[in-house]
Structure formats: C-alpha cells, structure tokens
Amino acid sequence: MKNSEPYQYLGYDHGVxxxxxxxxxxxxxxxxxxxxxxxxxxxxxxQYWEKKYGGEKGTRWDMAANDLVAHSHAAGVFDYDRxxxxxxxxxxxxxxxxxxxxxxxxxEKSPLSIPGKFIYERCRxxxxxxxxxxxxxxxxxxLRICELVSWDQQLSSRxxxxxxxxxxxxxxxxxxxxxxIVGEHGSGKSxxxxxxIRRLLGGIDLSISYSTTEAGxxxxxxxxxxxxxxxxxxxKDQRGQTRIDNVLALARNASSDTQAAIYKGxxxxxxxxxxxxxxxxxxSIGYGVTAKADESRITGLSIIKDGNxxxxxxxxxxxxxxxxxxxxxxxxxxxxxxxxxxxxxxxIFSSASRIVLGxxxxxxxxxxxxxxxxxxxxxDLISFDSAMKWINGKNWSTQKDxxxxxxxxxxxxxxxxxxxxxxxxxxxxxxxxxxLVEIASGIKTDDERIWPKEAEETLARIGIKADAIGxxxxxxxxxxxxxxxxxxxxxxxxxxLLRMLGATSTNPVRFAGTRSRAVMIPWDKNNDSEPSxxxxxxxxxxxxxxxxxxxxxxxxEMCDLE
Numbered sequence: 001m002k003n004s005e006p007y008q009y010l011g012y013d014h015g016v017x018x019x020x021x022x023x024x025x026x027x028x029x030x031x032x033x034x035x036x037x038x039x040x041x042x043x044x045x046x047q048y049w050e051k052k053y054g055g056e057k058g059t060r061w062d063m064a065a066n067d068l069v070a071h072s073h074a075a076g077v078f079d080y081d082r083x084x085x086x087x088x089x090x091x092x093x094x095x096x097x098x099x100x101x102x103x104x105x106x107x108e109k110s111p112l113s114i115p116g117k118f119i120y121e122r123c124r125x126x127x128x129x130x131x132x133x134x135x136x137x138x139x140x141x142x143l144r145i146c147e148l149v150s151w152d153q154q155l156s157s158r159x160x161x162x163x164x165x166x167x168x169x170x171x172x173x174x175x176x177x178x179x180x181i182v183g184e185h186g187s188g189k190s191x192x193x194x195x196x197i198r199r200l201l202g203g204i205d206l207s208i209s210y211s212t213t214e215a216g217x218x219x220x221x222x223x224x225x226x227x228x229x230x231x232x233x234x235x236k237d238q239r240g241q242t243r244i245d246n247v248l249a250l251a252r253n254a255s256s257d258t259q260a261a262i263y264k265g266x267x268x269x270x271x272x273x274x275x276x277x278x279x280x281x282x283x284s285i286g287y288g289v290t291a292k293a294d295e296s297r298i299t300g301l302s303i304i305k306d307g308n309x310x311x312x313x314x315x316x317x318x319x320x321x322x323x324x325x326x327x328x329x330x331x332x333x334x335x336x337x338x339x340x341x342x343x344x345x346x347x348i349f350s351s352a353s354r355i356v357l358g359x360x361x362x363x364x365x366x367x368x369x370x371x372x373x374x375x376x377x378x379x380d381l382i383s384f385d386s387a388m389k390w391i392n393g394k395n396w397s398t399q400k401d402x403x404x405x406x407x408x409x410x411x412x413x414x415x416x417x418x419x420x421x422x423x424x425x426x427x428x429x430x431x432x433x434x435x436l437v438e439i440a441s442g443i444k445t446d447d448e449r450i451w452p453k454e455a456e457e458t459l460a461r462i463g464i465k466a467d468a469i470g471x472x473x474x475x476x477x478x479x480x481x482x483x484x485x486x487x488x489x490x491x492x493x494x495x496x497l498l499r500m501l502g503a504t505s506t507n508p509v510r511f512a513g514t515r516s517r518a519v520m521i522p523w524d525k526n527n528d529s530e531p532s533x534x535x536x537x538x539x540x541x542x543x544x545x546x547x548x549x550x551x552x553x554x555x556x557e558m559c560d561l562e
Contacts (some may be wrong), residue, residue, distance in 0.1 A: 006021065006023065010027065010082075011076045017031075017032070021042065027080075027083055040068075050492075084120050085225070086123050086224045097336055128334075134327070136377060138242035139376040140377045143157070146196070146314055150187070160423050162373035164200055164372070165335050167227035177255070179301055182300065182303070187304060189303050192317075199327055201229070206278075212247075214232070227390075228281070229281045244288055250506050251278075252293060254278050349387050351387075353366040415493075433464060448489075460511045463477025464511075470520055471523075474514075503521045504521075
C-alpha cells in the first residue's frame, strides 16, 4: 500500500530490511546497523529527513532508523522472488513485458508503479516495440531459413526456430528449454550463430564465451529474464570443464519455475538468492553434456559439413533478405503478443510428446520447442489431436534411444568402454574392459593374443570379475574409483549399478589380493538387453518404465488462455 514517504516499505528477513525508493525504483536492503545517515539519504533526500526528524541538535537519525525498522516489521517478511527485472513475465493471469522504464500489460502501456504482488525494478531499457508484430507469413520465413542449415537430423531446424521464438519470452514460460549446437570447423556453425541466432535476438540475449563463469552470468543477469548464448562452450582443461559444469548447473536450475532458488554466500555473511529464468543456447565443436539430468533439459543439434555451395548460397541470401532490423523488432513483438497461446500450446505439445517419448521431462522439453515453432506458422491454439497427428508423423528414434538410456546403463557402459593396457606373453596390447569381460567369461573365443586366464587376471587388478553367470564389479576398488573420477558416479557407482536388472550385492570378493563387496550383474538378464528401472521400494522387479498412454482430455489440455 502506498504511503506518504518517498519510499515503500517492502518488509524484512533475518535482520535485513528492504525498501523501494520512488526516485530510483531499485530495491535497497540494509541491516539494522546500516540504517545510518549516508544510507538513509539513498532512500530519500536530506531535506525529507531534516523536515521529519529535525530537532534542536540536528536530524535525529536514530529515531528515523527506529521508525524504519518498525514499519519494515509491520510490512511482514519479504520474499526477494517478488523482484523482477527486464523481460517478459507471467503475472498469474496475464503477460507483462518489462521494458526497463515501463510495462506493457496486455496491450496497454503502464509506468513502473508502486509494489503489487511483484516489484518491477527500473533498469536499462531494452529496445523492443511490441506494437507491430510480424504476421504469420513473414514469421514462417524463419522456418525456411532454419531448414536450409545442413543439419544431421530433420527436426533440428524446427527446434532452432522454436527456441528462437520463445527465447525473447523466456521469463513467461513454465518450462525453459535449452539447446546445444555442435559442428566441426567449416560446418557453418559460427555463421549460423552470428548471422541467424545473434542477429535475430537483436541484443536481447546475454552473449558470453569460453572464460565466462557461472558467478559472472548470475551477476550480469541480476533479476532480468534474458536468453543466454554461450559460444565456445568447451572445457579445454580441467578448470575450463569445471567452469562449464557450473554454468550447466545454472541452466539446469533455470529450466522450470518450480526449481528451488540458488543461494550463495556473500562477503557480508548474508545468503544471496538467485532464481534464473533464462533459455540457454550453447555452441561448440563437441557436445559437452554428460549428466543424465542435463540431457533431458538440453537438446543437441548437430550441423554437418556437406560441401553444398548451392544450399549455402540460398541460406545466406534468404537470411540477409529476411533478417533486417524491422523484421527483428517485429519478430520479438510477435512472440510477446502470443505468450498466452505459446504457453497453452506448450502444454498440449508436451502431453502429446510424453505419450510418444515416455517421459514427462522429455515431453516438457520437446513441447516447449514445438510450441515456439508452431507460433511461427499459426496464431491459433492447436488441438490435442492435431498435435498428436503431427508428432506421430515424425521419426523420434534418436530421442527415444536417448530417453531409454538409463543412468545405470550409462555407468555400466562407461566402465565397459575403459581401455586397459594388457601384457600377455605375446606382447603389450590394449583392450576395453568389455572385451576382457567377454574373453574371461568365454563369450568371446577368437582373440588370438589374450587367453581367458590373462583376461581374468587383468580384470581382477581393476576390481572386476567375469564368469559364465555374469560380471562382478567391486564397490570400492581404487582403480574403479580413479576411472570414475570426475563423473557423476564417482561416489555411488555400486548403488547405481544395483538398479541393473537382476543385479545383487555380494559378500566380500577377492580381487587380486584385495577384498571388497561387489555388484553382480547376471548375463541372462542384461546381455544385449535394456537395464531395468527400480520401483519405489528400491528392489528390482524386472519392470520397464510404464508408458503414459492415456490420452489426456482435450478440455484439460486446451485450457483457457490463462
């Protein structure tokens, strides 16, 4: 509620008090011992304090601080998630565009005003004019441009176009998908980044490169909802990889509005909270996603070198003719205008995608990208039947394979792909753990250089045994620990492997002079078969993940436009 002071009382939290000066419209916060003359002048002019708290001996700053604390307590506990910077937002039932120096609510312009449910801080203006959005025919030109890029998968063109459509409105989305574009030198990846992606985003994005840290991104974003384009996202050394991993954790947290806030310590001893609401686009020569949790949030797009000069000429000509300044301005305006439609269509595409892909998170990821692409060729709400028909007409084998690969399967495959130096009597050679396991168990009988006994001894030295029944993998062997270092399974590979179909924990087993418990994985259950998914009781029952093949009601999915 507005009061007579030139600042608003926002509330307090653990000894920190929050205010909104009407002059700056920037949220200010102070501990009680910081409510002194210099900081109070930042809330209101000196003349205000002198008039209200002046006395014979000058301005009574202690009395002013006392009143501020009392009114702050009366305002209640403050939630910093109420603060919003520039970008598009969803405010309960309506879309709001924060331009930096004003708001667009629906079709109406509004000044930055006193606090309501959310507080829109004044910030550097963004150059968007939402008054003249692209028509459908013009918007669909982007789909043609993206189709001319030499992708290895047909759906990649639609994913890029969809990401570009929703990136300007990332703060208003329920699910924010990320994409990772890869391509070797000479494939045209850098050209696409510069001449399509960054050109179309028109400076709305926060454009960063290799050496940028997660902390730098957080501090640059502040409370803004802006897309992030991260070029050269490659860990060239261990420090670089750690830097990329930290940024990936930030992107993971940004995916959904239901994700918890990130809290970091500060030099003052106060915890500082961050809630990132960005769509990320990464690009590099190689795909840098390794964690299962990231694979369902980051869609990989691969550009191949095809040597087709005619295709490239068509692409560069169409991009230059289409992506002019006026088009770029109106492109973002179209997405802003269609926020309610895009949100609703994302739910419908998500529900249809879940039925095909068998995963809620994969459905959310694909659904948001497809809703963005659909907004370029239609102004309308799509029906569930139409979305299902479109999805059934596409080849999803690559994404189904990726979705089906479980965490335990990835861990097992990582161990089996480990290259081991062997030294049989015939001379030094190398084999993967998987090959040695097949030799030791008798599955593979045509290796002329390594005998089963030699394979068995080599495996024992790294904590692995194999026989006709299955393979046993030590739960604590130092060699395995070293191999799994810097992976997500470094501390819990045994628990992860126990989710394999039929896997059991054994009593201590001897491995070349050491003893440890192990996980035994039987051949008859897992050789050339998919790993199982654990039930909630933690036991393996040989059951596959149930598919949600119940078609949702069209009424529930084709909801009101909020």
